[in-house]
Amino acid sequence: GQNIDQPTEMTATEGAIVQINCTYQTSGFNGLFWYQQHAGEAPTFLSYNVLDGLEEKGRFSSFLSRSKGYSYLLLKELQMKDSASYLCAVRDSNYQLIWGAGTKLIIKP
Amino acid sequence: IAGITQAPTSQILAAGRRMTLRCTQDMRHNAMYWYRQDLGLGLRLIHYSNTAGTTGKGEVPDGYSVSRANTDDFPLTLASAVPSQTSVYFCASSDSNSGANVLTFGAGSRLTVL
Numbered sequence: 219g220q221n222i223d224q225p226t227e228m229t230a231t232e233g234a235i236v237q238i239n240c241t242y243q244t245s246g247f248n249g250l251f252w253y254q255q256h257a258g259e260a261p262t263f264l265s266y267n268v269l270d271g272l273e274e275k276g277r278f279s280s281f282l283s284r285s286k287g288y289s290y291l292l293l294k295e296l297q298m299k300d301s302a303s304y305l306c307a308v309r310d311s312n313y314q315l316i317w318g319a320g321t322k323l324i325i326k327p
Numbered sequence: 328i329a330g331i332t333q334a335p336t337s338q339i340l341a342a343g344r345r346m347t348l349r350c351t352q353d354m355r356h357n358a359m360y361w362y363r364q365d366l367g368l369g370l371r372l373i374h375y376s377n378t379a380g381t382t383g384k385g386e387v388p389d390g391y392s393v394s395r396a397n398t399d400d401f402p403l404t405l406a407s408a409v410p411s412q413t414s415v416y417f418c419a420s421s422d423s424n425s426g427a428n429v430l431t432f433g434a435g436s437r438l439t440v441l
Contacts, residue, residue, distance in 0.1 A: 259434065305370070307369075
Protein backbone atom coordinates (compact mmCIF):
# COMPACT_ATOMS: atom_id res chain seq x y z
CA GLY A 219 0.00 0.00 0.00
CA GLN A 220 0.93 3.64 -0.19
CA ASN A 221 2.18 5.33 2.93
CA ILE A 222 3.43 8.70 4.11
CA ASP A 223 5.08 8.87 7.54
CA GLN A 224 5.80 11.99 9.52
CA PRO A 225 6.09 12.61 13.28
CA THR A 226 2.84 13.37 15.03
CA GLU A 227 4.12 16.27 17.09
CA MET A 228 7.30 18.29 17.61
CA THR A 229 8.23 21.08 20.00
CA ALA A 230 10.80 23.80 19.36
CA THR A 231 11.89 27.11 20.82
CA GLU A 232 11.29 30.53 19.31
CA GLY A 233 14.33 31.62 17.29
CA ALA A 234 15.64 28.08 16.86
CA ILE A 235 15.71 25.73 13.85
CA VAL A 236 13.51 22.66 13.41
CA GLN A 237 13.52 19.88 10.83
CA ILE A 238 10.32 17.96 10.07
CA ASN A 239 10.91 14.66 8.31
CA CYS A 240 8.67 12.84 5.87
CA THR A 241 9.24 9.36 4.46
CA TYR A 242 7.09 7.89 1.75
CA GLN A 243 6.32 4.64 -0.02
CA THR A 244 4.17 5.24 -3.07
CA SER A 245 3.51 3.67 -6.43
CA GLY A 246 5.54 6.07 -8.51
CA PHE A 247 6.56 9.63 -7.80
CA ASN A 248 5.56 12.87 -9.47
CA GLY A 249 6.44 15.44 -6.87
CA LEU A 250 6.32 16.12 -3.13
CA PHE A 251 4.50 18.98 -1.45
CA TRP A 252 4.58 20.63 1.96
CA TYR A 253 1.56 22.53 3.23
CA GLN A 254 1.08 24.54 6.41
CA GLN A 255 -2.20 24.36 8.29
CA HIS A 256 -2.98 26.58 11.26
CA ALA A 257 -5.59 25.20 13.66
CA GLY A 258 -9.09 25.60 12.29
CA GLU A 259 -7.86 26.93 8.95
CA ALA A 260 -7.21 25.67 5.43
CA PRO A 261 -3.91 24.12 4.36
CA THR A 262 -1.72 26.58 2.46
CA PHE A 263 1.06 25.68 0.02
CA LEU A 264 4.67 25.97 1.20
CA SER A 265 6.91 24.09 -1.20
CA TYR A 266 7.17 21.64 -4.08
CA ASN A 267 10.07 19.29 -4.85
CA VAL A 268 10.28 17.09 -7.90
CA LEU A 269 14.07 16.79 -8.26
CA ASP A 270 16.59 15.79 -5.60
CA GLY A 271 18.10 18.56 -3.57
CA LEU A 272 17.26 21.56 -1.48
CA GLU A 273 14.73 24.25 -2.34
CA GLU A 274 15.07 27.41 -0.26
CA LYS A 275 12.31 29.95 0.21
CA GLY A 276 13.04 32.52 2.87
CA ARG A 277 13.05 30.95 6.34
CA PHE A 278 11.70 27.68 4.95
CA SER A 279 13.64 25.06 2.98
CA SER A 280 12.57 21.67 1.67
CA PHE A 281 14.82 18.78 0.77
CA LEU A 282 14.11 15.69 -1.34
CA SER A 283 15.90 12.39 -1.87
CA ARG A 284 13.90 10.24 -4.28
CA SER A 285 16.20 7.23 -3.91
CA LYS A 286 15.59 7.21 -0.14
CA GLY A 287 11.90 8.14 -0.29
CA TYR A 288 12.65 10.98 2.07
CA SER A 289 12.01 14.67 2.46
CA TYR A 290 12.38 17.23 5.18
CA LEU A 291 11.08 20.70 5.81
CA LEU A 292 13.53 23.00 7.58
CA LEU A 293 12.23 26.04 9.42
CA LYS A 294 14.77 28.63 10.56
CA GLU A 295 14.47 31.54 13.01
CA LEU A 296 11.26 30.12 14.38
CA GLN A 297 8.47 32.53 15.19
CA MET A 298 5.38 31.94 17.32
CA LYS A 299 3.24 32.20 14.19
CA ASP A 300 4.97 29.07 12.86
CA SER A 301 2.96 27.02 15.36
CA ALA A 302 0.86 24.93 13.00
CA SER A 303 0.54 21.51 11.45
CA TYR A 304 2.79 20.71 8.50
CA LEU A 305 1.43 18.30 5.92
CA CYS A 306 3.57 16.23 3.56
CA ALA A 307 1.95 14.95 0.36
CA VAL A 308 3.28 12.90 -2.56
CA ARG A 309 1.84 12.72 -6.07
CA ASP A 310 1.94 9.13 -7.26
CA SER A 311 2.16 7.61 -10.74
CA ASN A 312 -1.60 8.16 -11.25
CA TYR A 313 -1.13 11.84 -10.35
CA GLN A 314 -3.13 11.35 -7.18
CA LEU A 315 -1.99 13.10 -4.01
CA ILE A 316 -1.24 10.87 -1.02
CA TRP A 317 -1.25 12.82 2.25
CA GLY A 318 0.53 12.28 5.53
CA ALA A 319 -1.38 12.82 8.77
CA GLY A 320 0.61 15.98 9.48
CA THR A 321 3.12 17.09 12.11
CA LYS A 322 1.88 19.46 14.78
CA LEU A 323 4.66 21.94 15.57
CA ILE A 324 4.50 23.68 18.93
CA ILE A 325 6.72 26.75 19.39
CA LYS A 326 7.62 27.76 22.93
CA PRO A 327 8.92 31.21 23.90
CA ILE B 328 -10.27 38.54 -3.27
CA ALA B 329 -9.58 35.53 -5.47
CA GLY B 330 -10.03 32.18 -3.84
CA ILE B 331 -12.46 29.49 -2.81
CA THR B 332 -15.62 30.02 -0.81
CA GLN B 333 -17.23 27.19 1.12
CA ALA B 334 -20.61 27.18 2.86
CA PRO B 335 -21.74 26.50 5.45
CA THR B 336 -18.79 27.04 7.78
CA SER B 337 -20.30 24.68 10.31
CA GLN B 338 -23.41 22.53 10.49
CA ILE B 339 -25.01 20.05 12.88
CA LEU B 340 -27.17 17.54 11.09
CA ALA B 341 -29.46 14.71 12.14
CA ALA B 342 -28.65 11.28 10.76
CA GLY B 343 -30.65 10.44 7.67
CA ARG B 344 -30.92 14.06 6.49
CA ARG B 345 -29.69 15.25 3.13
CA MET B 346 -27.00 17.92 3.10
CA THR B 347 -25.19 19.86 0.37
CA LEU B 348 -21.88 21.58 1.00
CA ARG B 349 -21.27 24.40 -1.43
CA CYS B 350 -17.95 25.35 -3.02
CA THR B 351 -17.25 28.21 -5.44
CA GLN B 352 -13.94 29.35 -6.88
CA ASP B 353 -13.13 32.47 -8.90
CA MET B 354 -9.64 31.54 -10.11
CA ARG B 355 -10.87 29.81 -13.28
CA HIS B 356 -9.11 26.63 -12.20
CA ASN B 357 -10.06 23.61 -14.29
CA ALA B 358 -9.73 21.02 -11.50
CA MET B 359 -11.66 20.85 -8.23
CA TYR B 360 -11.58 18.43 -5.33
CA TRP B 361 -13.39 17.49 -2.13
CA TYR B 362 -11.40 16.15 0.81
CA ARG B 363 -12.32 15.14 4.32
CA GLN B 364 -9.94 15.62 7.23
CA ASP B 365 -10.22 13.48 10.34
CA LEU B 366 -8.02 13.53 13.43
CA GLY B 367 -4.92 11.40 13.05
CA LEU B 368 -5.47 10.78 9.35
CA GLY B 369 -4.22 12.46 6.23
CA LEU B 370 -6.56 14.31 3.93
CA ARG B 371 -8.67 11.80 2.02
CA LEU B 372 -10.05 12.52 -1.43
CA ILE B 373 -13.79 12.03 -1.79
CA HIS B 374 -14.47 13.14 -5.37
CA TYR B 375 -12.74 15.25 -7.95
CA SER B 376 -13.42 16.97 -11.25
CA ASN B 377 -10.75 17.60 -13.88
CA THR B 378 -12.97 19.90 -15.91
CA ALA B 379 -16.54 21.17 -16.05
CA GLY B 380 -18.94 18.37 -16.92
CA THR B 381 -16.75 15.53 -15.61
CA THR B 382 -16.33 14.00 -12.17
CA GLY B 383 -14.42 11.09 -10.69
CA LYS B 384 -14.32 9.03 -7.51
CA GLY B 385 -11.55 9.43 -4.98
CA GLU B 386 -10.45 7.25 -2.11
CA VAL B 387 -13.65 7.48 -0.01
CA PRO B 388 -16.60 8.24 -2.33
CA ASP B 389 -19.33 6.12 -0.72
CA GLY B 390 -22.26 8.14 0.61
CA TYR B 391 -21.27 11.26 -1.32
CA SER B 392 -22.08 12.68 -4.74
CA VAL B 393 -20.84 15.70 -6.68
CA SER B 394 -21.69 17.64 -9.80
CA ARG B 395 -19.72 20.10 -11.93
CA ALA B 396 -22.18 22.04 -14.07
CA ASN B 397 -19.73 24.91 -14.63
CA THR B 398 -16.12 25.86 -13.94
CA ASP B 399 -16.75 27.73 -10.71
CA ASP B 400 -19.08 25.49 -8.64
CA PHE B 401 -18.51 22.04 -7.19
CA PRO B 402 -21.15 21.08 -4.60
CA LEU B 403 -20.85 17.96 -2.45
CA THR B 404 -24.05 16.17 -1.42
CA LEU B 405 -24.60 13.69 1.38
CA ALA B 406 -27.81 11.92 0.37
CA SER B 407 -28.52 10.42 3.81
CA ALA B 408 -26.01 11.51 6.44
CA VAL B 409 -24.51 9.01 8.89
CA PRO B 410 -22.43 9.71 12.04
CA SER B 411 -19.25 8.43 10.35
CA GLN B 412 -19.51 11.39 7.99
CA THR B 413 -18.78 13.75 10.88
CA SER B 414 -15.64 15.48 9.68
CA VAL B 415 -14.12 18.68 8.35
CA TYR B 416 -14.62 18.96 4.62
CA PHE B 417 -12.25 20.94 2.42
CA CYS B 418 -12.87 21.95 -1.14
CA ALA B 419 -9.80 22.67 -3.26
CA SER B 420 -9.01 23.72 -6.80
CA SER B 421 -5.98 23.76 -9.07
CA ASP B 422 -4.76 24.52 -12.54
CA SER B 423 -3.90 20.95 -13.44
CA ASN B 424 -2.22 22.13 -16.64
CA SER B 425 0.49 23.90 -14.65
CA GLY B 426 3.70 22.08 -13.78
CA ALA B 427 3.28 21.77 -10.04
CA ASN B 428 -0.53 21.64 -9.99
CA VAL B 429 -0.67 23.29 -6.56
CA LEU B 430 -3.96 22.99 -4.69
CA THR B 431 -5.69 26.03 -3.21
CA PHE B 432 -8.05 25.14 -0.37
CA GLY B 433 -11.24 26.68 0.94
CA ALA B 434 -11.63 27.44 4.64
CA GLY B 435 -13.47 24.20 5.32
CA SER B 436 -16.92 23.10 6.44
CA ARG B 437 -17.21 21.39 9.83
CA LEU B 438 -20.04 18.86 9.73
CA THR B 439 -21.40 17.00 12.75
CA VAL B 440 -23.90 14.19 12.17
CA LEU B 441 -25.84 13.09 15.25
